[in-house]
Amino acid sequence: MECLIGIRGKDFVLLASDSVAGRSVVAMKKDHDKMFQLSSKLLMAVSGEGGDTVQFAEYIAKNIQLYRMRNGYDLSTKAAASFTRRNLADYLRSSTPYMVNLLIGGHDDNDGADLYYMDYLGSMVNLPFAVHGYGSFFTLSIMDRYYKEDMTKEQTLALLQRCIDEIHERFIVNLNSFKVKIIDKDGIHVLKDIRPTTKPPVEAEGTQQQQQLMDTA
Amino acid sequence: MAMKGKNCVAIAADTRFGIQAQTVSTKFQKIFELGPRLYIGLAGLATDVQTVSERLKFRVNLYELRENRRVKPKTLLSVVSNLLYERRFGPYFVEPVIAGLDDVTSEPFVASLDLIGCPMVTEDFVVSGTCSEQMYGMCESVWSPDLDPDQLFEAISQALLNAADRDAVSGWGAVVHIIEKDKVTTRTLKARMD
Numbered sequence: 498m499e500c501l502i503g504i505r506g507k508d509f510v511l512l513a514s515d516s517v518a519g520r521s522v523v524a525m526k527k528d529h530d531k532m533f534q535l536s537s538k539l540l541m542a543v544s545g546e547g548g549d550t551v552q553f554a555e556y557i558a559k560n561i562q563l564y565r566m567r568n569g570y571d572l573s574t575k576a577a578a579s580f581t582r583r584n585l586a587d588y589l590r591s592s593t594p595y596m597v598n599l600l601i602g603g604h605d606d607n608d609g610a611d612l613y614y615m616d617y618l619g620s621m622v623n624l625p626f627a628v629h630g631y632g633s634f635f636t637l638s639i640m641d642r643y644y645k646e647d648m649t650k651e652q653t654l655a656l657l658q659r660c661i662d663e664i665h666e667r668f669i670v671n672l673n674s675f676k677v678k679i680i681d682k683d684g685i686h687v688l689k690d691i692r693p694t695t696k697p698p699v700e701a702e703g704t705q706q707q708q709q710l711m712d713t714a
Numbered sequence: 715m716a717m718k719g720k721n722c723v724a725i726a727a728d729t730r731f732g733i734q735a736q737t738v739s740t741k742f743q744k745i746f747e748l749g750p751r752l753y754i755g756l757a758g759l760a761t762d763v764q765t766v767s768e769r770l771k772f773r774v775n776l777y778e779l780r781e782n783r784r785v786k787p788k789t790l791l792s793v794v795s796n797l798l799y800e801r802r803f804g805p806y807f808v809e810p811v812i813a814g815l816d817d818v819t820s821e822p823f824v825a826s827l828d829l830i831g832c833p834m835v836t837e838d839f840v841v842s843g844t845c846s847e848q849m850y851g852m853c854e855s856v857w858s859p860d861l862d863p864d865q866l867f868e869a870i871s872q873a874l875l876n877a878a879d880r881d882a883v884s885g886w887g888a889v890v891h892i893i894e895k896d897k898v899t900t901r902t903l904k905a906r907m908d
Contacts, residue, residue: 586765590804614738620760622731622739633736 498670499531499544500632502660503600504640505612505625507647509681510602513657513691514542515632515672528690530676535561536571539603540680541581544629545617546596553595557581574603578613578621586619598629602680610681628660635667636660650679658691665693715849715874716755716813716824717839717857719866722894723822725753725813726874728843728905729887731760740886740907748774749784751893752814754794757843758829759807766806770797787814787823791833798831805829809842813893820895839873845881852877863892863899871903879906 502513518529532542533554539561543550560580564572572580578601588594594617601613614627626640643656654677661675677688716725731742745755746767754770756763773793777785785793794810811826826840827833834840839857841849852873861869871890878885888903 582764583768586761589761616733616761618759618761619765620731621764622742624739627738637736 498672499630500664500672500675501531501542501544501598501600501629502632502636502657502675503542503602503612503614503624503627504644504648504653504656505602505610506653507649508604508610509650509653509679510540510604510610510612511650511653511657511677511679512540512542512600512602513661513675513677514544516674516676516690517672520547524671527674528676532676532678533558534685535577535601535603536565537684538571538605538680538682539574539577539601540678540685542600542602543597545598549595550597553584553597554599557584571605573605573607574601574611574613575608575623577601577603578611578615582615582619582621585615585617589619600627600629604680604682606682631668631670632660632664632672635663639663654688654691658694661691662693715839715841715843715853715870716811716826717853717861717866717870717873718822718824718837720860720862721815721820721822722863722866722892723813723815723824724863724866724870724890724892725755725811726870726888726890727755727757728874728878728884729889730883730885732883732886735883737886745889745891746771748790749814749817751817751820751895751898752785752787752790753812753891753893754790755811755813755842756808757811758809762806762808766797766808766810770794773797784817786816786818787812787825788816788835790814791825791827791835794827795831795833798827798829802830811840811842813891815893815895843884845877845884848877848880849873863894867892867899867901875903875905 500515504511514531516529517524518526535558543554596617598617599615604610614624615621628636675691677691679686727744731739813824824840825835839853856869856873888905890901892899
């Protein structure tokens, strides 16, 4: 029931994740952050099996830091994503596979901004925009229609707002707040949480008539 | 799929990456270069496509370092067969297709394998994927022996496009490589994106 959204703009990547931490039918926490910082310009959003998400994310983050300590410089986004994929694929056929779906967004000086989509089996794709979870069924077509290459931050946030509004409109699970972060050449920036735009309630004509009849009776 | 021509071979694939009914990417690479005139195409589970291509590249690199020469297409067939059979009881879910020219004699070669490494060498064409039956029908109609590179390009493109159009989960873009003695031409086809 979790939703992760990633959009690549002009020299930046925007990652958004819903902030509901739930178990079965209970929403335990409403302001949960599902994104993990792998390095100064690498961010990973995870969803999936409880426990696996945090364990796998922390394992990858620590290994990325170890590389930096050993070699003196950060891994590129592509290399970090490939490392993550290799780990997921190796664990897949072990007795303890990780059931995590993730989005990795990063910026480096050679390739600019990059967004990688990875599912729990270890298939990795570089995409301009990506969504994990049931939310993908509602939002991917919106992105196909309105996404353009090299959008500004404001345009990308507007597109994200459209997607979140659609999820709120049609998805049966209430995801009413999304944590948003942007990765660009200056690092990772946390933006304000995004909520669906509230619309005034629509009253059908029939109900007005019924109300008048009940008042006069 | 892959086809033989006169002193040339062609290999083509669609570029869809999907999860059941949902298309995630329309630019997924399924054909990998293992030598200047040697290509392998992998159809099947996306994660295994990536894992097998990575593991295979590793083995081919080691081979070339040890033997100090390029790997022959027929030998590559055996390497892939071994890689897949090692996982006989927990296989990689891929169906590879190999196309290449022998780097000494420049003889064309096409072959395919099943998911546990059974090799099959043919004299005309090989196909693999969800729409293999449609592809067999198309290839049988458009292929004839000794096609030159341009005719081979037309043949393989029409075969792939029309077979993929009759399969709900295939398509969304296509790429074709024509491998000749002195060059490799890569073209992206304008396909139905549905």
